[in-house]
Amino acid sequence: MGLVQIGGWDNRRVSVLVARIGKPHSLRGEVTVQTHTDDPDGRFVPGAVFATEAQPGTGVPRALTLRTSRVHKGIWLLAFDEIPDRTGAESLRGTKLFADEGEAGDDADDDGWYEDELIGLRAVDPAGTELGEVVGLDIGPAQDRLILRLADGTEAQVPFVEAIVPEVDTESGRVVIDPPPGLLDLGRE
Structure with a gap:
């Protein structure tokens, strides 16, 4: 998986894409996600904070805090503290979620590029x-x-x-x- 640098974050920090949000799933703000991580169980834990990348004008917060996660029929469903309902969840469609990987340098993935x-x-x-x-x-x-x-x-x-x-x-x-x-x-x- 390639590394991605998020604008506005500390340039010495490395962030990796972990998911792309799909469609809303329920009235409680859950969304489907397409995972881009080999450890979804370790990434999608309540309280985890993800940086976001969304289309301009969507009103998506710069960071989302995971409220719940579960798998339904083989698809990961996530809900966030900042998104209480289906209307808010609809605005997240297409948003990319990034997780902070720590300092760039010795610990950075040698096969990845920003x-x-x-x-x-x-x-x-x-x-x-x-x-x-x-x-x-x-x-x-x-x-x-x-x-x-x-x-x-x-x-x-x-x-x-x-x-x-x-x-x-x-x-x-x-x-x-x-x-x-x-x-x-x-x-x-």
């Missing part, structure tokens, strides 16, 4: 030919995807897996993309 470290990297193929630029990171349920702006101005999504992205070199400002044939053409007409 999203801000990836954005702006030049994307090149294994021969060094310029493909475009990394403009985003989309966290998905099965795998994350780099969002590239290609040389012709179109965007492409590339699975952020070692087989397709064999090298990320933030020092030199580049990422090597070895896409299977046609991957960068998906979505173009």
